[in-house]
Amino acid sequence: xxxxxxxxxxxxxxxxxxxxxxxxxxxxxxxxxxxxxxxxxxxxxxxxxxxxxxxxxxxxxxxxxxxxxxxxxxxxxxxxxxxxxxxxxxxxxxxxxxxxxxxxxxxxxxxxxxxxxxxxxxxxxxxxxxxxxxxxxxxxxxxxxxxxxxxxxxxxxxxxxxxxxxxxxxxxxxxxxxxxxxxxxxx
Numbered sequence: 001x002x003x004x005x006x007x008x009x010x011x012x013x014x015x016x017x018x019x020x021x022x023x024x025x026x027x028x029x030x031x032x033x034x035x036x037x038x039x040x041x042x043x044x045x046x047x048x049x050x051x052x053x054x055x056x057x058x059x060x061x062x063x064x065x066x067x068x069x070x071x072x073x074x075x076x077x078x079x080x081x082x083x084x085x086x087x088x089x090x091x092x093x094x095x096x097x098x099x100x101x102x103x104x105x106x107x108x109x110x111x112x113x114x115x116x117x118x119x120x121x122x123x124x125x126x127x128x129x130x131x132x133x134x135x136x137x138x139x140x141x142x143x144x145x146x147x148x149x150x151x152x153x154x155x156x157x158x159x160x161x162x163x164x165x166x167x168x169x170x171x172x173x174x175x176x177x178x179x180x181x182x183x184x185x186x187x
Contacts, residue, residue, distance in 0.1 A: 004030075004077040004183060005097035009084045009155050010109030012139045013119040015169065019107065020081035023176050027077055027183060031070060035082035038062045039129040050131055071100050077183065078102075085143065087153045094159060104160040105182075107175060110167050116140055 006023065008016040020032045038059050042050060049058050063082075070078055078097075084090045084106075097104050120136040133139045146152045157163040162182060164175045 002183065003075065003102050004105055004179070005094075005102040006030075006077065006079045006105040006107060006179065007084050007090070007093065007160075008079075008081050008107050008109065009090070010111070011083065011085075011113075011116055011143045012136050013116045013123060013125075014109035014111050015166070015172065016081050016083070016107075016109055019109075019166070019172055019176070020079045022172070023079055023179060026176055026180050027079075029075065030077040030079055031074075032079045032081055033063065033066055033070065034080075035059060035063050036129045038066075039131065040126065043128055043131070056131055071097075071102075083143070084155075085146065085152050090155065090159070103162070103182075105162040105164070105179065106155045106160045107164045107166065107179075108155050110154070110165050113140065113144065 004027075006020075008020060010016050017032075017034060017036065020034065024030050024032045039056065042056075042058055042062070046058070051057055067078065067080070070076055080093075084093070094104050117137070117140065120140065123136060125136070127135065130139075133142065155163070162179075164178070166172060166175055
């Protein structure tokens with residue numbers, strides 16, 4: 001059976017989690033692995049283990065453990081819902097999935113900042129995922145600053161087996177239909 005590793009890429013409030021949950025409902029035999037869920041779990045139960053500066057290594061360790069388990073112990077398609085904006089990290093992740101026999105998919109959420117800012121202002125999303133930021137505007141500002149770094153770049157078609165760009169919310173359903181068809185027609 002062909003297994004898919006579907007990886008979302010985008011800034012905060014671009015729709016990655018909503019997309020992933022909707023795709024999970026329509027793509028048989030799939031699971032969403034969402035780093036925000038892991039961050040909230042750590043902040044609720046293991047706050048004293050969080051690094052005070054630098055990368056959130058415990059969050060990444062939990063995510064990696066869950067991904068490894070899902071890859072090795074299940075036949076599920078994986079839908080990774082987190083920003084995946086770091087080029088080097090994304091490349092390592094894609095290599096890992098290729099080496100495990102997965103077909104890889106990137107879904108890039110390419111929304112202008114003014115739309116993201118509008119969504120942030122209307123959001124009722126929990127802030128329990130934060131380690132260093134105090135609000136989502138701060139997260140977006142940090143992501144924009146990171147975009148100027150060498151290790152952050154927009155994904156490209158050549159990185160994966162299948163590549164989709166969502167520039168408007170109306171495109172979500174057609175991308176989901178195409179992903180379901182990928183599995184249905186080839187699986």
